[in-house]
Amino acid sequence: MANDRTPLIAGNWKMNLNHQEAVVLVQKLAWVLSDKKHDPARSEVAVIPPFTDLRSVQTLVDGDRLPIRYGAQDVSIHDAGAYTGEISAAMLAKLGCSYVLSGHSERREHHGEDDATVAAKSQKAVAAGMTPIVCVGEGLDIRQAGTHVDHCVAQVEGSLAGLTPEQVATSVIAYEPVWAIGTGEVATPEDAQEVCAAIREQVASTWSSSAAERVRILYGGSVKAANAAAIMAQSDVDGALVGGASLQAEEFAAICRFYDLPDLSGVA
Numbered sequence: 001m002a003n004d005r006t007p008l009i010a011g012n013w014k015m016n017l018n019h020q021e022a023v024v025l026v027q028k029l030a031w032v033l034s035d036k037k038h039d040p041a042r043s044e045v046a047v048i049p050p051f052t053d054l055r056s057v058q059t060l061v062d063g064d065r066l067p068i069r070y071g072a073q074d075v076s077i078h079d080a081g082a083y084t085g086e087i088s089a090a091m092l093a094k095l096g097c098s099y100v101l102s103g104h105s106e107r108r109e110h111h112g113e114d115d116a117t118v119a120a121k122s123q124k125a126v127a128a129g130m131t132p133i134v135c136v137g138e139g140l141d142i143r144q145a146g147t148h149v150d151h152c153v154a155q156v157e158g159s160l161a162g163l164t165p166e167q168v169a170t171s172v173i174a175y176e177p178v179w180a181i182g183t184g185e186v187a188t189p190e191d192a193q194e195v196c197a198a199i200r201e202q203v204a205s206t207w208s209s210s211a212a213e214r215v216r217i218l219y220g221g222s223v224k225a226a227n228a229a230a231i232m233a234q235s236d237v238d239g240a241l242v243g244g245a246s247l248q249a250e251e252f253a254a255i256c257r258f259y260d261l262p263d264l265s266g267v268a
């Protein structure tokens with residue numbers, strides 16, 4: 001590999017699968033990865049189930065010592081108290097979550113989350129010892145207007161505001177163009193690389209060049225086994241945030257196995 005970043009393939013289940021179905025999927029995923037000799041040292045695999053599944057996933061992963069991490073799809077900006085329906089960072093950390101999605105476009109769209117809210121969530125995750133996966137991405141109108149790069153780097157600045165360079169270095173940023181989410185329309189590898197490279201440059205200028213070198217940047221939006229390799233081979237793309245395809249163990253495992261290929265140095 002041309003850099004020291006450990007790639008991450010994370011499966012965002014969104015509002016799918018109850019806790020019993022979650023156990024079945026994680027068991028199957030672990031079995032397929034092991035059968036195909038996935039090397040967890042070469043790339044990390046994580047699942048991001050609904051809150052109600054997390055305890056069951058924790059019990060399974062811990063009990064069977066599975067090489068799979070897990071995280072939550074959202075976190076409260078509050079620590080505790082009279083916030084009906086909210087889940088705190090401390091609760092998620094106690095459940096062994098490694099990751100927390102922050103500012104997924106569906107939260108931004110359906111729950112009115114702006115960059116300041118997303119930054120507050122990212123800070124709560126970090127303070128509780130978890131890694132935020134901070135999501136950014138442009139809608140179709142912005143893409144058509146050609147201002148997508150400016151839009152995404154501005155979102156990065158706003159959504160990671162208040163984090164130190166070291167905290168940014170150990171965070172994850174996911175570039176998810178909204179027009180590619182759940183549509184079957186995937187960004188080209190060049191589209192993904194263009195925005196991920198611009199995000200990395202922005203991290204260098206706003207935080208530090210070391211943070212830019214270390215921060216992992218994922219692509220998300222209609223990633224499938226058939227299109228993942230060309231995107232993940234891009235030099236500034238460090239893995240994928242997968243929605244629909246992460247609900248099928250074989251398909252998701254096929255994406256996860258990309259980094260098991262013997263040598264990628266000539267591909268990117």
Ligand SMILES: O=C(CO)COP(=O)(O)O
Nearest residue numbers: 012181182221222243244
């Ligand atoms: O939103 C996504 C992951 O967070 C992408 O979803 P799809 O892979 O279903 O397009």
